[in-house]
Amino acid sequence: xxxxxxxxxxxxxxxxxxxxxxxxxxxxxxxxxxxxxxxxxxxxxxxxxxxxxxxxxxxxxxxxxxxxxxxxxxxxxxxxxxxxxxxxxxxxxxxxxxxxxxxxxxxxxxxxxxxxxxxxxxxxxxxxxxxxxxxxxxxxxxxxxxxxxxxxxxxxxxxxxxxxxxxxxxxxxxxxxxxxxxxxxxxxxxxxxxxxxxxxxxxxxxxxxxxxxxxxxxxxxxxxxxxxxxxxxxxxxxxxxxxxxxxxxxxxxxxxxxxxxxxxxxxxxxxxxxxxxxxxxxxxxxxxxxxxxxxxxxxxxxxxxxxxxxxxxxxxxxxxxxxxxxxxxxxxxxxxxxxxxxxxxxxxxxxxx
Amino acid sequence: xxxxxxxxxxxxxxxxxxxxxxxxxxxxxxxxxxxxxxxxxxxxxxxxxxxxxxxxxxxxxxxxxxxxxxxxxxxx
Numbered sequence: 001x002x003x004x005x006x007x008x009x010x011x012x013x014x015x016x017x018x019x020x021x022x023x024x025x026x027x028x029x030x031x032x033x034x035x036x037x038x039x040x041x042x043x044x045x046x047x048x049x050x051x052x053x054x055x056x057x058x059x060x061x062x063x064x065x066x067x068x069x070x071x072x073x074x075x076x077x078x079x080x081x082x083x084x085x086x087x088x089x090x091x092x093x094x095x096x097x098x099x100x101x102x103x104x105x106x107x108x109x110x111x112x113x114x115x116x117x118x119x120x121x122x123x124x125x126x127x128x129x130x131x132x133x134x135x136x137x138x139x140x141x142x143x144x145x146x147x148x149x150x151x152x153x154x155x156x157x158x159x160x161x162x163x164x165x166x167x168x169x170x171x172x173x174x175x176x177x178x179x180x181x182x183x184x185x186x187x188x189x190x191x192x193x194x195x196x197x198x199x200x201x202x203x204x205x206x207x208x209x210x211x212x213x214x215x216x217x218x219x220x221x222x223x224x225x226x227x228x229x230x231x232x233x234x235x236x237x238x239x240x241x242x243x244x245x246x247x248x249x250x251x252x253x254x255x256x257x258x259x260x261x262x263x264x265x266x267x268x269x270x271x272x273x274x275x276x277x278x279x280x281x282x283x284x285x286x287x288x289x290x291x292x293x294x295x296x297x298x299x300x301x302x303x304x305x306x307x308x309x310x311x312x313x314x315x316x317x318x319x320x321x322x323x324x325x326x327x328x329x330x331x332x333x334x335x336x337x338x339x340x341x342x343x344x345x346x347x348x349x350x351x352x353x
Numbered sequence: 354x355x356x357x358x359x360x361x362x363x364x365x366x367x368x369x370x371x372x373x374x375x376x377x378x379x380x381x382x383x384x385x386x387x388x389x390x391x392x393x394x395x396x397x398x399x400x401x402x403x404x405x406x407x408x409x410x411x412x413x414x415x416x417x418x419x420x421x422x423x424x425x426x427x428x429x
Contacts, residue, residue: 040364041385044392220383234384241404273388277404 002254003186005132009178010340012075012347013317015310016066016170017297018051019352024164031160032221038160046272046291047164050298052152053353058092059148062170063102065353067144070172071106075347078106082140083113085130087123087302089331090150091116102146113140120198121268121330122188123147123302124171125338128326129186131175145173149301151229154200158216158223162231165271167298171306174346185255187247188336197235198331202226240274240329245281247337248327255339262339263322264313265289268329269304302328310350317348357418360393370415377409387412394418398427 024047028038042048053062063086070076086099093101099114113134119126124147131143148170155166202213202225213226224230244267252259265288269275275291278284290312293304300307305326309317316322321343329335361370368381376382382390390412391402402425411421422429 037385040389044389237404237407241407273392274404277401277407280401281404 001188002251003129003188005184005186007178007180007182008132008135008184009176009182010128010173010342010345011176012070012172012174012345013306013310013314014066014070014075014172014347015303015307015350016062016069016172016353017307017350018053018168020054021049021051024048024050027157027163030157030163032158032223033160041160042164044273045165046295048295050152050165050167050294051169052166052298053150053168055153057150057353059086059088059090059150059170060092060098060101060105062148062150062353063098063146063172064105066146066170066172066351067102067106069351070347073347076144076174079109080142081108081112081144083115083131083134083143084108084146085127085134085143086114086116086146086148087119087127088116088146088148089118089120089301090148090154099146119332119334120149120301121270122328122332122334122336123149124173124268124305125186125188125326125328125336126334127302128173128175128338128340129188129336131173132184132186135175135177141177143175145175147171147173147302147306149303151301152298154227154229156216156222156224156228159228161222161233162224162229165294165299166229167294167300169297169300169303169307171303171310173306182341185251185257185339186337187251187254189243189247189334191333194235194239194333197232197239197333198229200227200229236270236330237274239333240270241277241281243335244278244327244329247335248282248325251325251337251339257323257339259284261323262325263288264309265325265327266305266308267327268302269293269308270299270330301330307350310348314348314350317342317345319344355415356397357394357415357422360390360397364389364393373414375413377413382412390418394422394427398422400425400427
């Protein structure tokens with residue numbers, strides 16, 4: 001479905017990255033494949049370094065860290081936040097919502113909305129669409145969108161399908177009403193019939209965790225348990241190549257903005273190969289669609305898009321204006337895209353935890 | 354040696370591709386090999402194979418790989 005939002009804007013983006021760096025080669029011996037084959041895959045997919053938080057760090061720890069940084073730097077007034085949206089697949093608890101936990105730990109005002117949403121690869125776009133919708137309310141003037149995923153704990157180190165690309169990260173995005181006339185265009189689609197393409201089968205109410213679900217099983221040389229993330233790589237690749245290009249074409253037509261007028265195509269980054277194929281299919285020059293997040297930080301699900309923005313053009317965005325096409329696609333299955341102008345952000349930077 | 358066969362040998366040196374008529378059914382190429390092969394074919398023939406064409410039917414034998422290349426603008 002196509003969506004349109006008037007007079008909303010992003011005023012700041014902060015990415016919180018783990019200080020701990022792991023190299024692809026560090027884990028290569030755990031894969032049940034030849035070294036030469038793994039190294040070739042590293043080159044094609046763009047795997048190199050990925051970052052992971054420590055074993056006992058949780059989503060609320062990272063969220064509190066990022067928000068406290070903004071409060072202490074004078075970049076965000078704690079009492080001005082009317083809604084805290086947390087998009088994550090790695091909550092602290094089944095209940096209560098982790099956004100409530102963060103609100104409490106930071107002693108934020110009671111007169112606000114806290115909301116957890118379970119989304120992954122398209123979580124930045126789903127979060128922005130939700131924030132724009134909340135800002136339609138007269139009494140909501142500022143929304144904090146917190147994207148955080150710490151899924152490395154849920155990926156088997158013996159799964160060459162998923163471990164080389166996984167990363168942890170969080171981002172804080174501030175969305176406000178725009179005093180100037182502006183229009184944001186969005187598109188979102190979902191297909192739950194393919195929900196098993198990316199999933200953690202056990203550990204919820206459908207299949208509770210047990211000694212049996214913790215046993216490693218062999219899937220074509222990849223060893224993982226039912227409590228680990230499982231990805232049907234072929235199905236996900238075909239889904240992305242089939243569904244994403246027409247979604248982008250449709251969104252650009254809806255917005256009336258020429259493909260060439262978009263300065264940056266910031267897409268979710270599962271791997272370099274997939275991004276290059278999307279760029280070629282859409283006829284977009286590779287320099288307009290950066291694909292360097294997986295190789296430098298790993299794929300932290302919904303955080304790859306804000307990381308791509310802060311890493312590639314963070315220093316430019318505080319004093320310039322650019323048109324972006326943002327896109328996320330994956331778990332759900334969910335795919336979504338947004339055309340937005342971002343200009344003169346109050347901050348656009350990365351920090352380490 | 355045929356350019357395609359040479360690329361295949363480079364990916365799986367231990368395999369005799371000329372002895373197989375169905376690389377997928379015989380287990381000679383997995384999905385990661387297909388991705389590697391596409392990357393190498395793109396570079397060797399100066400093309401970009403459409404992501405929607407990266408499906409098993411185009412990787413069963415030398416003939417189907419040739420068909421894939423022609424479909425994507427390669428000059429053989």
